[in-house]
Amino acid sequence: MDESNRHPPADVGLDSPLPASTQADATPHRASFLTPLFQTFQKRSIEQRVLAGFGLVFAGILVISAISYRNMTVLIRNGHLDQRSHEFIQFLGATGEAIDDAENGHRRFLVTGDESYLASYHSLRERTPEYIRYLRELTDPDSPQRAHVSELEQLINQQLQEERAAIELRAKTGFDSVRGMALTGVAKAALEGARRLQAQMDQEETKALAQRVFESTTTTRSSIILLTIGALLLFVLLAAVYYLIRHDITERRRIADELQRRGELLEAANKELEAFSYSVSHDLRAPLRHIDGYASLLAKAASISLDDKAKRYLQTISESATRMGQLIDDLLVFSRMGRQEMLRGTVNLNQLIASLRHDLRHDLQDRAISWTIAQLPNVTGDAAMLRQVFMNLIANAIKFTGTRPQATIEIGCLDNGPDEAVLFVRDNGVGFDMRYANKLFGVFQRLHRADEFEGTGIGLANVRRIIHRHGGKTWAEGVLGEGATFYVSLPRVRPSA
Amino acid sequence: MTVSKPILLAEDNPRDAELALAAMEEHHLADKVILCHDGAEVLDYLYCRGHFKTRLQGNPAVVLLDLKMPKVDGLEVLRTIKNDAALRPIPVVMLTSSREERDLAESYALGANAYVVKPVEFHQFLKAVKELGVFWGMINEPPPEGASRTTGRST
Numbered sequence: 168m169d170e171s172n173r174h175p176p177a178d179v180g181l182d183s184p185l186p187a188s189t190q191a192d193a194t195p196h197r198a199s200f201l202t203p204l205f206q207t208f209q210k211r212s213i214e215q216r217v218l219a220g221f222g223l224v225f226a227g228i229l230v231i232s233a234i235s236y237r238n239m240t241v242l243i244r245n246g247h248l249d250q251r252s253h254e255f256i257q258f259l260g261a262t263g264e265a266i267d268d269a270e271n272g273h274r275r276f277l278v279t280g281d282e283s284y285l286a287s288y289h290s291l292r293e294r295t296p297e298y299i300r301y302l303r304e305l306t307d308p309d310s311p312q313r314a315h316v317s318e319l320e321q322l323i324n325q326q327l328q329e330e331r332a333a334i335e336l337r338a339k340t341g342f343d344s345v346r347g348m349a350l351t352g353v354a355k356a357a358l359e360g361a362r363r364l365q366a367q368m369d370q371e372e373t374k375a376l377a378q379r380v381f382e383s384t385t386t387t388r389s390s391i392i393l394l395t396i397g398a399l400l401l402f403v404l405l406a407a408v409y410y411l412i413r414h415d416i417t418e419r420r421r422i423a424d425e426l427q428r429r430g431e432l433l434e435a436a437n438k439e440l441e442a443f444s445y446s447v448s449h450d451l452r453a454p455l456r457h458i459d460g461y462a463s464l465l466a467k468a469a470s471i472s473l474d475d476k477a478k479r480y481l482q483t484i485s486e487s488a489t490r491m492g493q494l495i496d497d498l499l500v501f502s503r504m505g506r507q508e509m510l511r512g513t514v515n516l517n518q519l520i521a522s523l524r525h526d527l528r529h530d531l532q533d534r535a536i537s538w539t540i541a542q543l544p545n546v547t548g549d550a551a552m553l554r555q556v557f558m559n560l561i562a563n564a565i566k567f568t569g570t571r572p573q574a575t576i577e578i579g580c581l582d583n584g585p586d587e588a589v590l591f592v593r594d595n596g597v598g599f600d601m602r603y604a605n606k607l608f609g610v611f612q613r614l615h616r617a618d619e620f621e622g623t624g625i626g627l628a629n630v631r632r633i634i635h636r637h638g639g640k641t642w643a644e645g646v647l648g649e650g651a652t653f654y655v656s657l658p659r660v661r662p663s664a
Numbered sequence: 665m666t667v668s669k670p671i672l673l674a675e676d677n678p679r680d681a682e683l684a685l686a687a688m689e690e691h692h693l694a695d696k697v698i699l700c701h702d703g704a705e706v707l708d709y710l711y712c713r714g715h716f717k718t719r720l721q722g723n724p725a726v727v728l729l730d731l732k733m734p735k736v737d738g739l740e741v742l743r744t745i746k747n748d749a750a751l752r753p754i755p756v757v758m759l760t761s762s763r764e765e766r767d768l769a770e771s772y773a774l775g776a777n778a779y780v781v782k783p784v785e786f787h788q789f790l791k792a793v794k795e796l797g798v799f800w801g802m803i804n805e806p807p808p809e810g811a812s813r814t815t816g817r818s819t
Contacts (some may be wrong), residue, residue, distance in 0.1 A: 449760070455681070460789065488784065
């Protein structure tokens with residue numbers, strides 16, 4: 168036994184630092200920056216957490232939407248640009264063909280003099296501005312392609328001009344003067360320039376096109392990846408929020424069940440207490456009655472043979488039994504005060520005090536008491552219970568002024584706001600030492616010896632219990648040998664209510 | 665002041681019974697008292713059965729009923745008496761230790777004629793029992809024998 172008892176503390180001493188240290192090691196490594204975040208999150212209420220969760224989901228949807236929108240715009244723009252590039256390349260090709268046709272046609276004319284060969288030349292002349300305008304429209308302003316278009320226009324115009332000069336010369340002077348031109352071509356330099364330029368433009372546009380196709384593909388892929396990751400993240404977030412809500416609901420349900428269970432337990436305990444006090448009331452009194460009864464019978468039966476001492480013993484037995492009976496009764500009343508259902512209503516304290524004084528009038532016939540009773544407010548509470556409160560307070564005042572030739576008892580009210588009435592009962596009795604003020608309201612607590620003032624010490628305990636049940640407070644002030652004041656606070660009746 | 669009818673005392677506690685009888689003795693009522701030790705005996709007496717099969721006919725002047733008794737408790741006896749047309753006129757006085765409100769309420773609701781809490785102090789107990797005995801056994805005029813039967817027929 169002794170050894171087994173000694174072991175556990177040693178084990179605990181060894182074990183307890185270990186998990187702490189491993190924990191301390193493990194957490195900062197993994198989530199050093201997440202830990203404070205997690206802690207702040209832990210401090211928030213469930214509503215705030217759910218709101219934060221849904222906020223994150225909403226923000227995520229917004230971000231994904233924004234990025235998707237941007238990617239879409241890029242794709243659509245690239246689509247337009249691609250179409251334009253295709254058109255551009257097509258027109259560029261057409262222009263190149265037109266240039267070649269015009270060149271071929273004009274050389275045939277130079278050789279044959281047949282004007283029908285000039286059709287393509289005329290066509291180029293007429294349509295060049297149109298071609299150039301189209302090409303220009305299909306490029307961005309200030310782009311290199313736009314500059315190239317202007318360059319091309321110049322070269323074409325140069326070509327046309329030189330060809331025209333040659334055509335005019337052929338028409339005036341005949342074939343011989345233009346023989347050389349016809350063989351080699353007049354605008355060789357311009358033509359070659361235009362062709363080179365055209366090829367360069369074609370190449371550049373094709374390259375840009377390929378670049379854009381690549382860009383679109385990348386954008387599309389990144390969009391897909393983004394959407395997938397975003398959807399996954401949102402799913403995780405939603406799952407977390409769902410878990411939070413579910414956890415909260417489970418927790419609440421558990422608490423509700425727990426509350427119900429405790430309520431049932433409390434009810435059972437109350438029932439048990441009631442049964443207990445019932446049996447106390449019934450069974451505990453009987454032996455006391457017998458003690459007093461048989462002591463009395465004995466005193467009577469043996470009255471001749473008993474001396475005064477023995478009679479006094481019997482008397483004490485009887486008195487003790489009676490006193491215990493009184494204590495039991497007081498305790499039962501006190502217990503009932505805590506359980507009894509309260510019947511709340513408006514209580515007119517002036518009437519209540521008047522009726523109490525009326526009831527006490529016979530007990531006070533040989534006493535000189537000067538009463539000062541102020542106008543008292545109406546309060547909310549159980550009339551019978553409050554009657555008990557003031558009965559106790561006034562009875563105390565009467566009891567503890569018993570040694571005074573002229574007793575003064577004052578009942579009044581302090582102004583303490585519209586919601587609460589503070590009532591007091593003041594006497595010029597024996598008073599009490601403020602050091603024991605906290606004992607005054609305890610059950611069976613007495614500040615005077617039994618032979619000084621009678622009583623069991625339950626009265627003020629009842630006062631406190633009743634006032635507490637009304638939501639009020641009790642306190643007392645006193646000076647030994649000069650008097651005491653007892654205060655109770657009670658909810659006041661509002662004039663409108 | 666001739667007392668012909670007995671006083672039925674239902675008391676399970678022999679000491680309480682003895683003290684009650686001692687109290688009755690003072691007014692020479694003790695020989696009128698019939699002591700029952702539980703509720704079942706009270707009912708046996710009232711219905712002239714069991715131990716009381718051969719007793720003289722007639723209802724008691726009063727039944728002094730303790731609440732807490734073995735077998736059949738006081739409230740059950742009271743309920744039986746007040747539910748029986750032949751027994752209903754018998755005055756029933758609850759004589760008990762209990763001052764509990766629900767006991768009082770239930771007793772009166774069942775038709776108890778009086779409710780007396782046994783005082784702890786013997787002199788008061790003595791006085792209470794004596795007064796009960798004198799009042800119900802001597803002063804009070806019991807219901808006439810047979811009155812119950814006519815009531816029984818009419819209801």
